[in-house]
Amino acid sequence: MQPVTLIRPHAARRAARFFVEKFPGRSIYAVKANPSPELIQLLWDSGITHFDVASIAEVRLVSRLLPEATLCFMHPVKAEEAIAEAYEHHGVRVFSLDSMDELEKIMRATGNATDLTLCVRLRVSSEHSKLSLASKFGVAPDEAKALLFAARQAADALGICFHVGSQAMTPDAYAQAMHRVRQAIVDAAVTVDVIDVGGGFPSSYPGMEPPPLELYFQTIHRAFEDLPISYSAELWAEPGRALCAEYSSLVVRVEKRRGDELYINDGAYGALFDAAHIGWRFPVTLLREPESEAKDIAFSFYGPTCDDLDHMAGPFLLPAVTRAGDYVEIGMLGAYGCAMRTGFNGFGSVETVVVTDEPMVTLYDAAQRPAANNVVKL
Numbered sequence: 001m002q003p004v005t006l007i008r009p010h011a012a013r014r015a016a017r018f019f020v021e022k023f024p025g026r027s028i029y030a031v032k033a034n035p036s037p038e039l040i041q042l043l044w045d046s047g048i049t050h051f052d053v054a055s056i057a058e059v060r061l062v063s064r065l066l067p068e069a070t071l072c073f074m075h076p077v078k079a080e081e082a083i084a085e086a087y088e089h090h091g092v093r094v095f096s097l098d099s100m101d102e103l104e105k106i107m108r109a110t111g112n113a114t115d116l117t118l119c120v121r122l123r124v125s126s127e128h129s130k131l132s133l134a135s136k137f138g139v140a141p142d143e144a145k146a147l148l149f150a151a152r153q154a155a156d157a158l159g160i161c162f163h164v165g166s167q168a169m170t171p172d173a174y175a176q177a178m179h180r181v182r183q184a185i186v187d188a189a190v191t192v193d194v195i196d197v198g199g200g201f202p203s204s205y206p207g208m209e210p211p212p213l214e215l216y217f218q219t220i221h222r223a224f225e226d227l228p229i230s231y232s233a234e235l236w237a238e239p240g241r242a243l244c245a246e247y248s249s250l251v252v253r254v255e256k257r258r259g260d261e262l263y264i265n266d267g268a269y270g271a272l273f274d275a276a277h278i279g280w281r282f283p284v285t286l287l288r289e290p291e292s293e294a295k296d297i298a299f300s301f302y303g304p305t306c307d308d309l310d311h312m313a314g315p316f317l318l319p320a321v322t323r324a325g326d327y328v329e330i331g332m333l334g335a336y337g338c339a340m341r342t343g344f345n346g347f348g349s350v351e352t353v354v355v356t357d358e359p360m361v362t363l364y365d366a367a368q369r370p371a372a373n374n375v376v377k378l
């Protein structure tokens with residue numbers, strides 16, 4: 001028996017429509033969150049026309065599936081061959097960078113192209129986010145001026161981008177980053193054509209219930225409007241998690257119980273990387289007919305490989321009677337979970353079934369949101 005992935009196309013469609021209709025700018029799907037071709041197609045069908053790609057494999061994937069889509073190569077450190085192929089063969093014109101070296105690389109690889117949109121990535125804080133992206137990428141404040149100036153000379157359109165870290169738990173994360181953007185624009189005194197607020201839009205997990213997404217959109221819109229270039233610049237975002245977290249869940253089988261530890265048939269090397277390595281908690285339900293009425297207790301999980309690391313501390317709340325042979329649904333695995341699955345130890349193959357019921361948690365159910373927050377006022 002293999003784990004089964006439950007796919008909920010309607011949930012991703014609803015998330016995409018939400019971003020397309022309510023984000024006060026362009027929503028660019030970050031393919032790394034879930035590169036499933038079916039998902040990419042359905043996002044396109046729901047109005048997402050731009051895709052943030054991080055590698056040449058993602059460039060090839062999206063350009064094969066959706067030749068009409070616009071691709072934005074937003075990894076700040078790219079292979080020179082990847083830039084050349086993306087530019088020459090796949091029509092990519094948008095690239096991000098955070099160093100002079102990368103700027104030179106892009107110019108070399110594209111033969112000093114004059115039709116590029118170059119987005120300079122600023123280093124911003126990840127303090128409000130559950131997963132930091134603050135150390136690896138982003139130009140430091142004291143180097144931003146020179147890089148913006150050089151990129152302005154080379155670019156047809158100049159952008160500024162950042163990433164506040166994944167699963168940003170408050171809209172303040174964006175307000176603070178936009179403050180950095182304002183300082184960078186004023187310091188460099190350059191015209192900027194694009195402000196790209198990156199990803200970081202949250203989903204809902206146990207112990208990590210964020211405010212409504214509309215508040216994030218309002219905060220970003222207000223901060224954008226306050227920038228000296230807002231009258232002529234475009235506003236972009238690169239949501240990954242928020243567009244696909246609700247898209248899939250996983251049904252696993254309990255193979256053994258040892259006290260409050262459940263040995264299940266997926267784990268750290270499967271779709272539960274985040275549960276194992278960063279202690280992320282996911283919603284769980286025991287699938288029994290009739291439903292168990294036993295009270296919930298806290299379990300931890302072991303995955304199927306022979307490795308002690310294949311352990312997920314949780315806690316995962318399940319009825320006290322849960323035992324070997326039971327099936328458990330683990331929710332909200334559409335973002336990153338499926339994308340990081342490996343075949344280690346011979347595990348990792350999954351069946352996929354399309355279902356139409358609601359995901360365990362949703363951020364997109366209008367009935368659950370305060371009415372006053374439902375609209376972004378433009």
Ligand SMILES: Cc1ncc(COP(=O)(O)O)c(C=O)c1O
Binds near residue numbers: 074163166167238
């Ligand atoms: C450049 C870039 N954009 C967008 C994303 C998507 O972020 P999230 O899934 O937090 O929305 C990432 C994630 O790592 C990223 O590196």
